[in-house]
Amino acid sequence: MNTLPHFATPQLQLLHRGKVRDSYRIDDTTRLIVVSDRLSAFDSVLDTAVPHKGAVLNGLANFWFEKTAHIIPNHVKEMIDANAMLVKEAQPIKVEMIVRNYITGSMLRGYQKGQRTFSGVTVPDGLVKHQQFPTPIVTPTTKEESDREITPENLVSEGWVSQELYDKMAEKALELFKVGSDLLASQGIILVDTKYEFGLLNGELILIDEIHTPDSSRFWSAEDYAKNPEGAEQMDKEYVRQWLIANKVDGKYPRALTPEVAQEATNRYLDIYQRIVGQPLATADETATGGNVANRLVSNLVKAGLMKDAWVNIVMGSPADKEHCQKIRSFFEGYEVFTQLRVCSAHKNGEEIGPMAEVWNRSIEPGVLIAVAGLSNGLGGALAANVNVPVISCPPWKDYAELAMNLNSSVIMPSGTPNLTVVRPDNAAQAALRALNTPRLRERLRQDIAATKAKLKAADAELKAL
Incomplete structure (x- = not known):
């Protein structure tokens, strides 16, 4: 079913995850509340999400906040999406x-x-x-x-x-x-x-x-x-x-609802x-018309300037690799992709990768990880073993012996840990943009390729004329 069971993104700071609502920091005076389709009963969240539930709750709350503003002020700033609103920090x-x-x-x-x-x-x-x-x-x-x-x-x-x-x-x-x-x-x-x-x-x-x-x-x-x-x-x-x-x-109560009960x-x-507001929920036909709740929500959050439509986290094994990471990051300028530098040791799988992976794996928008670590490239493998997004390693190297060692560790990764290694920082960024595979980025990359070809053609014509 087309539902929003979970909202996560590395682009915003999570303040609180409730049984149904998730709150994120926007700034010191504003937070974003996303109302999911999760359903809680008897102090437990069920495994089955209920289509349209979050939009109904969010829409009704906004309806009543407007109807009662003369009695007491409320925290609503703006409805961003059927499932999300900006509120005042109180x-x-x-x-x-x-x-x-x-x-x-x-x-x-x-x-x-x-x-x-x-x-x-x-x-x-x-x-x-x-x-x-x-x-x-x-x-x-x-x-x-x-x-x-x-x-x-x-x-x-x-x-x-x-x-x-x-x-x-x-x-x-x-x-x-x-x-x-x-x-x-x-x-x-x-x-x-x-x-x-x-x-x-x-x-x-x-x-x-x-x-x-x-x-x-x-x-x-x-x-x-x-x-x-x-x-x-x-x-x-x-x-x-x-x-x-x-x-x-x-x-014990069932953990999941049958399709009939959920419907x-x-x-x-x-x-x-509809009985309260006097008209149908605006997004009620979303499932029937092939719409996607998550895509709609991301689109509206992007339009509101609250997030980008894709992210890249550049993960280093040590702060000593920060300069190399910043070099990779510079190649994303102009592509309107959220980038972030993180530090995570491959040797602390559960302590560090686990909490990060929870956000990366559940992120509502597409994302890519670029691993930056020294010899043996263990960080890329550790990330690949824990996440469901593409992992690209771009290790810093001083000589061809180091490069050969990193390439060797990449090609012998065990099954289920698809860690790709790219040598040049600019190519690592380009590989990440392609891995994100969004229509916007594909069109932008098509234009980049066309521009490069035109430049080469012009250079070739210029040489011929000599």
């Missing part, structure tokens, strides 16, 4: 403000076991499944490795927030919930419960993360609820949760988007 408040208007989910399970107080809010006896509260309630939790219920008083006493800040967060959460509930009600949807996350920007409280999406909220069909409150259809990822529960084996999940995400 200091996150490690508290989730959960607003509930019905007793369901984890609260219902606790209630059925005799619990009556939730995050400092006491509810009466005699409530039944899915019963509406007289007014929405706020039940905050901490944002830790495992979120926990906590009273407002303890949030203050433990130093999470000040009393004044908590009061403002609670006030804004209830205002946001009312706007969301009213708009959704007009579409035949009940906003059952949701979470809000806040941050501080220059001392001002702002809204961050997401708002009123199928991943952060619970939705019911108003029509279904009116007919059978306890059996109301949940218009969110609860469908996937219930499938996982029904298919547990030896107490139904997609249908539900697209449906809730």
Whole structure:
């Protein structure tokens, strides 16, 4: 399926990889948030990505941020792509403000076991499944490795927030919930419960993360609820949760969804988007029309000036090889390719190559590695054994004996380690450009070749005329 299960690039600094969202540094005041098609359930990310899910979440969040900007400022700067937005760099408040208007989910399970107080809010006896509260309630939790219920008083006493800040967060959460509930009600949807996350920007409280999406909220069909409150259809990822529960084996949930379940999940995400926004997701037909999510995302990031469409990492075994690496790098000027110098020892495979290889192997755009190391050329082989991108070795050499030794080590590489050796720095760069094999670079190289031929032809004509 055409999905975006993962986003990685050596061109941007990763700040945080969440269950669904990945955040990258753009500058001191801006970060890029990419919403993947990953799906999490029961504190675990499933192996199956759900088509269009990331675009639905990103689009809905942007829709709601615009609808609620009059209540509280938010972190959105610009939508870059269906799956990505630029946001203001804010200091996150490690508290989730959960607003509930019905007793369901984890609260219902606790209630059925005799619990009556939730995050400092006491509810009466005699409530039944899915019963509406007289007014929405706020039940905050901490944002830790495992979120926990906590009273407002303890949030203050433990130093999470000040009393004044908590009061403002609670006030804004209830205002946001009312706007969301009213708009959704007009579409035949009940906003059952949701979470809000806040941050501080220059001392001002702002809204961050997401708002009123199928991943952060619970939705019911108003029509279904009116007919059978306890059996109301949940218009969110609860469908996937219930499938996982029904298919547990030896107490363990499945790691992957069947194609049919993944497709139904997609249908539900697209449906809730259209019902809320009032029009279909703009990229909903991408799969059918042969589009590619990753290619579209890279194209839009390039248009926004946030990255190049391809990269070359020049990896040296020692800082002593920096001059040689810089010489290779100079031959990429004018080709609009991201280049970067890295230092990595062939003898520290797991420690150094491993983390780098994770980014190189998963990079959303094409890339090439150029290995620069001395005798035996072990770095090129070590890289080739760990990465799925082309590796070209261009070792520095002082005499033909050194060159012969490096060439020999290259041609006897074991199976599965295709390390290519190029002697001249300019040819190493040219080989990398060809290995990237993008349409833009192929056209540019075609023009370069044509220009070279024309120059030679002109030189030949000039000599003939002598």
